[in-house]
Amino acid sequence: MFIYTVKSGDSLFSIASKFQFPLDKIRDVNGVFDPSLVPGQALIIPATFYIVQPGNSLYTISQMSLVQMDTLRKANGLQSDVLSVGMKLNLPVRPKYPEEGLSYFIPATPEQIEMTTRAFSPYNAYFGIFEYHITEEGNLSTLNNDELAVRASRKHRVAPLATITNLTPEGFSPNVTRQVLNSPELRNRLINNIYNLVKTKNYAGVNIDFEQIRAGERDLYTGFLRLLNDRLNPEGFLTSVALHVKKSDSDYPGYDYGGIGAVVDFVFIMAYDWHETHSGPGPVAPIDEIRKTLDYAVQRIPRNKIILGVPRYGYDWTMDNGTVLRAKAVSVTSATETAMKYEVPIQYSIQYQQPYFSYWDENGKRHFVWFEDARARAAKFQTVVDYRLRGVGAWQLGLNFPQSVFLVEHFFYQKRVL
Structure with missing residues (x-):
């Protein structure tokens, strides 16, 4: 290749x-x-x-x-x-690295669920089915077509994980998690609700994605994950957690990598959004920063518990005299099509191992675009091999990146858990 x-x-x-x-x-x-x-x-x-x-x-x-x-x-x-x-x-045949991939998808129509699970099942051991919200009372929201998604995942021999978040209409809410974690009654209610969801819906386990946990809830969050795992593990259910990137103890102090790694089956490190809609333009998933995160992580979490999360997207920032007016997420395919439309060459950062370009739109506004491509993805996959991690995973499968599955097949073979 x-x-x-x-x-x-x-x-x-x-x-x-x-x-x-x-x-x-x-x-x-x-x-x-x-x-x-x-x-x-x-x-x-x-x-x-x-x-x-x-x-x-x-x-x-x-x-x-x-x-x-x-x-x-x-x-x-x-x-x-x-x-x-x-x-x-x-070219010699490349030896393939054994891995367990986790990728997220949002169940929509029955047709979309079947198409997604069938297309991506050869490249994933787990599907994170996104998402159930927690409430301040320790309850869980419903999710349309979740049973269809679970059945389709299992039919294609991929372990379905119920993704549980603290997302609200206003965004990820540290207030919701603080209220639940600080109350033994609400915390236990949430654990019972998660257990019942996993058992009744035939999930293989959970993926907890509580974001913006405050430093004051650090030990409470780790304790919640330990109690949840204690409830799920005896019946063979998996407990996993999505984690912010950290390069030092002071980064995202609400997340204790060592403590969390000790009480869950595996973690998904969200190695993306170094630059996003609320920041200025820049690399979305720079390889130098990813390696710094992994250098920190492998000292605290066993390598065979770490899945590296990678993006299937980028961002297009609209500028006005150096100020960001707005930004939008773009798929890999749409980013390339934009470069074609405006007839601008795509540049590539060796330091960050990510492509980028800029263009002027019809209204005279300048845009900067950073995104993923085959080179960027290959660099991340090689990093997974170099660090001997459990696997690699993506957010999210609804974003078009045709080359990605070929690269997964080139670098890895999937270990099955079902």
């Missing part, structure tokens, strides 16, 4: 010819149905060999193929790094 960065003057035909690979397969893997391309666009080429072109070096081919130079040398019996134009280089 290669990840090729489109250059000015390239076409799908010329790229297919360069790699001696069928054009239609390049279209399918990358979800490219418009014949036009934009410079800087990343395309996956699932070829197993490469014919050396003018200007190539072993280093550039290594970068494109995600194969180390030493490995390329050994696989092709090279005695030096000197290449000749027209030489055929074979």
Whole structure:
């Protein structure tokens, strides 16, 4: 496999010819149905060999193929790094890393549920079915079509997890969690309600996503997770939790990585939104910050309990004289289509391992866009392998990113829990 960065003057035909690979397969893997391309666009080429072109070096081919130079040398019996134009280089088969993936989806129509579970079941061990809200009384909201989602997940051998949040119409509420956690009666009621939900709806377990926990509730939150796990674990139900990123004890002080890691089956680290709708433009999931988070996390949580959460989206910020007017989330596909529409090249940050571009709209407003692509996703998957984590997961499956499933298949094989 290669990840090729489109250059000015390239076409799908010329790229297919360069790699001696069928054009239609390049279209399918990358979800490219418009014949036009934009410079800087990343395309996956699932070829197993490469014919050396003018200007190539072993280093550039290594970068494109995600194969180390030493490995390329050994696989092709090279005695030096000197290449000749027209030489055929074979790519060795990449050993796949065993992982348990967790991705979220929001159940909508029965057709959408079946399509999502069928399409993504080969690449996930768990589906986080999003979402049930907690109330100040320790109760849970309902969720449309949740039983359909559970049945579809189990039919496709993916463990369904009930995702429980403290989300309200005004956003994630630390006040709701504070009230519930500080009252033994309400806390126990919530635990009973979660247990009954998991048991009656045939879930495999839960994924707790309580955000903006305050420092004062730190130990109460860890204690709640311990009690919840004590209730669920004897009957074989899983307890997992979504966590904010932390690089030090002072970051998000309401979350005790060590304490939480000790009382749950696994965690999903939400390694995204370093920049988001309420911030200025910047990388959404910068690899340097992700590695700092993992350096902190693996000292406190066993590696085999950590799932790295990655985004299937980016943001488009609308600016006015350097001030953010508004921002919106964009899928990987729509970000690329925007670059095509405004005929602007896509740039790539080596430091952050994320693509970006800017453009001027019809109203004279400047926009900045940062998002994910195949290069960014490959860097994160390699990080999962390097850190020997439990797996990787995504928010969320309704956002279009055709290349992602191919990369999952290239890097990993799924361990099944059902």
